[in-house]
Amino acid sequence: MRKAALLGLALLTGCGAPIEMDLDAGTAPDAGRRDAGITSRDGGSDAGVDAGLPDAGPRDAGPNHLPVVNATVLQNRATAYAGQIVELALGATDEDGDRLSFTWSGPGSFFENGNPSAQRWFSDELTAPAQVTLTVSVTDGRSAPITRQVVVAVTVPRFLNVFSEVLSVPVLQGGQCVGCHGSMGxxxxxxxxxxxxxxxxxxxxxxxxxxxxxxxxxxxxxxxRQRSLLYRKMTSTQPAGCGDGMPAMSMVSPASPLSYIVTVGSWIATGAPND
Ligand code: HEC
Structure with a gap:
């Protein structure tokens, strides 16, 4: 899946904020943050004022400066089980005040996390551990894109993950199953x-x-997976006679979040071990 979007400098200045570094991120503690804050150079008239509009200001007249892009993509975890969400962010600034666009690509699913420089990502279903390389390219629209890559080590989910991160998550923590399947039925x-x-x-x-x-x-x-009622209901592919998709009364299809489906599907496809 790909995502690309334009970004105003005013938005960019906050891009490091929602990311929490885990100790296992494997990158330098300040990776990605150096340029994420407000710089003295970009406080000019472009920031915030004309976001979203083409800019015909004087900056277009002079020579273009390349965006300054951090060397490292910030990642809140370097290892994730299939379906587990990884938060990614890349800091970048542009001396000319050009709006920067970010294009994220690679296997799996990306969702914008506040602004296009930050994404939430999870892998596709898998049955063996994999090193997954993700790419982000940044451009000011005037020069060739600058690319950075980040590697996530994706592991096969254990039943521990299926149990504690999908099935038994309390409703108050966003859980979607035990609310109905906790006490009765x-x-x-x-x-x-x-x-x-x-x-x-x-x-x-x-x-x-x-x-x-x-x-x-x-x-x-x-x-x-195809002969597993749990998976068929979560994906809303259950045959007639097998009841509803799960969670029941979901307004979307598939009924369950895709990240849950990836976790449960990978676990079943790998032999549904009890670990
Ligand atoms: C709003 C209540 C509700 C929620 C939330 C809900 N379920 Fe259900 N579930 C039901 C009802 C009612 C049935 C029985 C009717 C049916 O199968 O459609 C059922 C049946 C099932 C069955 C079949 C059980 C059997 O023994 O036949 C499975 C498997 C299941 N749900 C899984 C889930 C999973 C996984 C989640 C969370 C992603 C979930 N459900 C969330 C209400 C719910």
Whole structure:
């Protein structure tokens, strides 16, 4: 997936702020921050005033200066399991006050995180660890793009991740499952991980004969996402007779967030281990 967008200097000055560095980020503590703040040079008339409008001011008359782009893409974690969100940001300034555009590319999914210089990213589904290289290119629209790359080590999700980051996240922390599957009904997400695994892998579901006739007999079939009711409901691809997509009453399709689907799908495809 790609994203590109124009950015005014006024927005850029705040680009380091939402990122929290983890100790495991593997980059220098100040990587990415040096130019992220307000510089004395860009406080001029362009900043904020004409954001979004073409600028015919005097700066276009002189020789162009290249954007100054940080050497390192800031990343809040260097290792992530498939579907886990990584926050990325690249600091850049432009002496001429040119608006900078950022184009992020690579496998996986990018979502703008406040402004185009910052992104939230997660991997595609995978069944083996992978080093994923992501690229960002920056241009002032007048000179060749300047590119930077960042590597994320993506691991296969464990059941620990499926249990604690998807199924059993409390509603108040944004969880989407235990609100309905915590206390009542046919399927409850167990309070402890080993029981939660037993309720899923190789376990019968409660959707009845119509769903079984449609080819789905188990909550999770290790190694086979398409025969796993859990995955089919999260992706809203469940056959007729198997009830609704999950979370129920979701207004979107697939019903579950894509990052959750990547985590659960990678875990099932890898054999749904209990770890
Ligand atoms: C708004 C309430 C609600 C939410 C939120 C919700 N569910 Fe459900 N879920 C239900 C109901 C009701 C059923 C039974 C009817 C059906 O299958 O459509 C069900 C059934 C299921 C089943 C089949 C259980 C069985 O044994 O047959 C699975 C699997 C499931 N949900 C997974 C999830 C997951 C995963 C989430 C979170 C991403 C989730 N649900 C969120 C209400 C909800």
């Amino acid at each position: 046919d399927y409850q997400v167990a309070a402890i991980q080993p029981v939660a695994w037993q309720q899923l892998v190789g376990a019968d579901h409660h959707r009845g004969q119509a769903c079984i006739n449609a080819g789905l007999t188990k909550m999770v079939v290790a190694g086979d």
